[in-house]
Amino acid sequence: MTKSELIEIISQKQQHLSYKDVEFAIKTMIEQMAQSLASGERIEIRGFGSFSLHYRPPRVGRNPKTGESVPLTGKYVPHFKPGKELRERVNSSTAPIQQIDDRDSDLTD
Amino acid sequence: MALTKAEMAERLFEEFGLNKREAKELVEMFFEEIRGALEGGRQVKLSGFGNFNLREKNERPGRNPKTGEEIPITARRVVTFHPGQKLKARVEAHAGTQQQQ
Numbered sequence: 001m002t003k004s005e006l007i008e009i010i011s012q013k014q015q016h017l018s019y020k021d022v023e024f025a026i027k028t029m030i031e032q033m034a035q036s037l038a039s040g041e042r043i044e045i046r047g048f049g050s051f052s053l054h055y056r057p058p059r060v061g062r063n064p065k066t067g068e069s070v071p072l073t074g075k076y077v078p079h080f081k082p083g084k085e086l087r088e089r090v091n092s093s094t095a096p097i098q099q100i101d102d103r104d105s106d107l108t109d
Numbered sequence: 110m111a112l113t114k115a116e117m118a119e120r121l122f123e124e125f126g127l128n129k130r131e132a133k134e135l136v137e138m139f140f141e142e143i144r145g146a147l148e149g150g151r152q153v154k155l156s157g158f159g160n161f162n163l164r165e166k167n168e169r170p171g172r173n174p175k176t177g178e179e180i181p182i183t184a185r186r187v188v189t190f191h192p193g194q195k196l197k198a199r200v201e202a203h204a205g206t207q208q209q210q
Contacts, residue, residue, distance in 0.1 A: 001146040001153045010138055017127075022135075025125060029117055029139055030158050036112040038199040044111040048140045051190075053200060075201040078159070080190030086144050090163065091185045095150030097163045 002100065003030070037078050047085035054079045114140070147188055159192040 001009075003026070011022040033051070036043050043051040053076040061072045082090070114136045121132035143161065146153050153161040164187050171182040192200070 001143075001151050003155050003157075006139075006142055006146075006153075006155075009142055010135070013138065014135065017131075017135075021125065025121055025127075025135055026139060028120065028124060029136065030155055032117055032120055033112065034158055034196050034199060037196065038203060040203045042111040044113055045140055046114070048144060049188075050111070053203065076203050078190075078192040078196060078200050080161075080188075082188045086147065086188060089144060089148040090188050093148050093150060093186065095148070097150045097152070097165070097186075099152050099162075100154055 003027075040076075045083065047083050049083040049086055050081050052079050052081070053077065157193065157195055159190055159196055162189050162191060163187070164189055 007019070007023045007026050010026065011017065011019045014022055017025075033043055037051060037053065040053060042053075056075050056077055058074040059072050061070045062068065063070055114133070117136045118129065118132040121127050121135060122129050125132070127135065143153050147161060147163060150163065152163060155161075166185050166187055168184045169182050171180050172178065173180055
């Protein structure tokens, strides 16, 4: 399911809201979540899961082409821990796993 | 402090003139549709944020950390999250010294 499919599904269930309103609302929610992590704040959604930042300490990397050492600074990376309800529902499912077609992969960012 | 559904609903209430009940319902529906898709075996891709993928894990040996007793960890299906490039870049720049768990 992509963001546009999610918008489509929700706007069908929210007949009193226009498609544009649902689209803007969902984009606002996703942006608020990204903004929260970008400012170092965790996200805690009961039954869904929590997003936090994990610190990666500085390390010496290597340029794979030249073999040259490159110092890399420490950084934060987003981490998701699924909540109990999500874990249980996913684990009890026997539906076959479907990946989204690769053509759509570019939509990720 | 952490971002919660209540704060997300508050923002929709402030920015859209949705009433509080509608805003709450929309936030709830957003997460429920994602859970439902994952429960149905469907991967979820939210551009600008990241992907929620599903993985089947085989049974593996485990141990009760308290008693040292060996207990197999049963095969299971789990959700993994992969942040997109855009989110990673935004978070990486976060220079906060406050380390989160």
